[in-house]
Amino acid sequence: MVTTIVTIRGDETDEAKIAQAGELLKAGKLVAFPTETVYGLGANALDAQAASKIYSAKGRPSDNPLIVHIADWDALGLIVSEIPAKARMLAEKFWPGPLTMIFPKSSRVPYETTGGLDTVAVRMPGNDIALRLIRAGGGYIAAPSANTSGRPSPTSAQHVKDDLDGKIDMIVDGGEVSIGLESTIVDLSEEEPAILRPGYITRAMLEEVIGEVQVDQALIKDDSNIIPKAPGMKYRHYAPKADLLVVEGRQQDVIGKINELVRDKAEHGLTAGVICTEESRPYYEAEILRVIGSREDENSIARNLFAILREFDSLEVDGIYSESFESPGLGQAIMNRLLKAAGHQVLQVGSGGVSKYSRLLFVSSGNTCVSPMAEGIARKKLEGKGIEILSRGMVVLFPEPLNQKAEAVMIRNGIKPGRHMSCQLSREDLGDGCLVLTVDRKQKEEIQAAYPEQNNVYTLEEYAGCQGLSSPYGGELADYGRCFEQLERMIDKAVRRMEWEGRL
Numbered sequence: 001m002v003t004t005i006v007t008i009r010g011d012e013t014d015e016a017k018i019a020q021a022g023e024l025l026k027a028g029k030l031v032a033f034p035t036e037t038v039y040g041l042g043a044n045a046l047d048a049q050a051a052s053k054i055y056s057a058k059g060r061p062s063d064n065p066l067i068v069h070i071a072d073w074d075a076l077g078l079i080v081s082e083i084p085a086k087a088r089m090l091a092e093k094f095w096p097g098p099l100t101m102i103f104p105k106s107s108r109v110p111y112e113t114t115g116g117l118d119t120v121a122v123r124m125p126g127n128d129i130a131l132r133l134i135r136a137g138g139g140y141i142a143a144p145s146a147n148t149s150g151r152p153s154p155t156s157a158q159h160v161k162d163d164l165d166g167k168i169d170m171i172v173d174g175g176e177v178s179i180g181l182e183s184t185i186v187d188l189s190e191e192e193p194a195i196l197r198p199g200y201i202t203r204a205m206l207e208e209v210i211g212e213v214q215v216d217q218a219l220i221k222d223d224s225n226i227i228p229k230a231p232g233m234k235y236r237h238y239a240p241k242a243d244l245l246v247v248e249g250r251q252q253d254v255i256g257k258i259n260e261l262v263r264d265k266a267e268h269g270l271t272a273g274v275i276c277t278e279e280s281r282p283y284y285e286a287e288i289l290r291v292i293g294s295r296e297d298e299n300s301i302a303r304n305l306f307a308i309l310r311e312f313d314s315l316e317v318d319g320i321y322s323e324s325f326e327s328p329g330l331g332q333a334i335m336n337r338l339l340k341a342a343g344h345q346v347l348q349v350g351s352g353g354v355s356k357y358s359r360l361l362f363v364s365s366g367n368t369c370v371s372p373m374a375e376g377i378a379r380k381k382l383e384g385k386g387i388e389i390l391s392r393g394m395v396v397l398f399p400e401p402l403n404q405k406a407e408a409v410m411i412r413n414g415i416k417p418g419r420h421m422s423c424q425l426s427r428e429d430l431g432d433g434c435l436v437l438t439v440d441r442k443q444k445e446e447i448q449a450a451y452p453e454q455n456n457v458y459t460l461e462e463y464a465g466c467q468g469l470s471s472p473y474g475g476e477l478a479d480y481g482r483c484f485e486q487l488e489r490m491i492d493k494a495v496r497r498m499e500w501e502g503r504l
């Protein structure tokens, strides 16, 4: 397929171009266009087939619903079965604008558009080109961000072209977007309004209009077991090719630590890039330094974030260190995107900096299967690195040998299990230099409750920044094999994280 690119220039030729794009949309084709947040990939939202095309062009998981874009308030009634009073109040204040609201859907909206849900997300974008195009295209345009799934959202037509050239019918180039982060999503379909995705419209701005607004728990806690209410939020988004690590702490500690880490990487022949601000730029030694914006102007940071993540992909760096941009305002949305891009890898630095880990401790419930397998894998990967590797159980009534299937899988994979006997976790196993990785969340919580002074306790999934560890207990040999592979992948990532944090 040839992707036609039309450029909107603010002259008399625009109308014909928008009409042409509108005709394509009406005919069930895909057209990318600018909104004030990011570029969207549009299709007729009421046409099941057209909506399905979006998923294949983006490689988007089919359970990740689309936002329907409208251009007029009156259009809303046709696609929703109810309009709560609070939605009306928010629309009056923020539409057209970067706010998406979730409503119970009407039968006019196909399940292809809502990812199988009975609710529909709706937004009226605050961008003149978008509004004209929506009207020209029939009034209901499903438009997720116009990127390949998993890549940073596009903030220019060139980004769209980089990802989707040859896969969609048209790109309407309307220049760079003004906000640069996707819309705030608010769920009004339940009793308490809740933010499902932070964006330019902050919680405080919403509360000023409709009173108390909750925040989806999945956004607050970094916990892979809480399922976000916006299905798309569970996926790793915005992932740059290189590892990204966010460094948090006082400004001078962060700069000092990042300089030290970059130097250390260079000594090992690795190239690290740095994301900094106008204010901190003079203090960095790194050769590959990108200024994201100014701390005086959060909007500038939001606008440049995705473009910088994309730029790093073409720079061939081995890793990226970024400052943190936490704030009560737009910083919430910025950090939500940045932490996703980083797979939630955050390094906290205090004035003393960080020291190397002396012990890596895997904890499972019985210490007969998953944690000893993890121990064996880590021993092999970390041989000669000067870090002690152990595994322990939370409930070990008497010592037991390694589970036989786990043993067989380890031997098959070239790991000598040694003479393992399960062992109960005790205070002596812990301490300052110890990194504790638990097999599931329960053990993490129990350790934190019993040893509140212990830092660096994570679930393995959390620390590795990926999901999918399933217990093989009681299963077939193949289940143990699968678990072994999952552990290997996660431990690889965990080791990389320790290296990039300078803790190995």
Ligand code: AMP
Binding pocket: 064, 065, 066, 067, 102, 114, 117, 119, 120, 121, 143, 144, 145, 182, 185, 196, 197, 229, 230, 231, 232, 233
């Ligand atoms: P994107 O259009 O790429 O910005 O992604 C749309 C986001 O809206 C995803 O995170 C979806 O999960 C979310 N979303 C769309 N429709 C719904 C819905 N009915 N309920 C909850 N979240 C939704």
Ligand code: MG
Binding pocket: 144, 145, 153
């Ligand atoms: Mg998206």
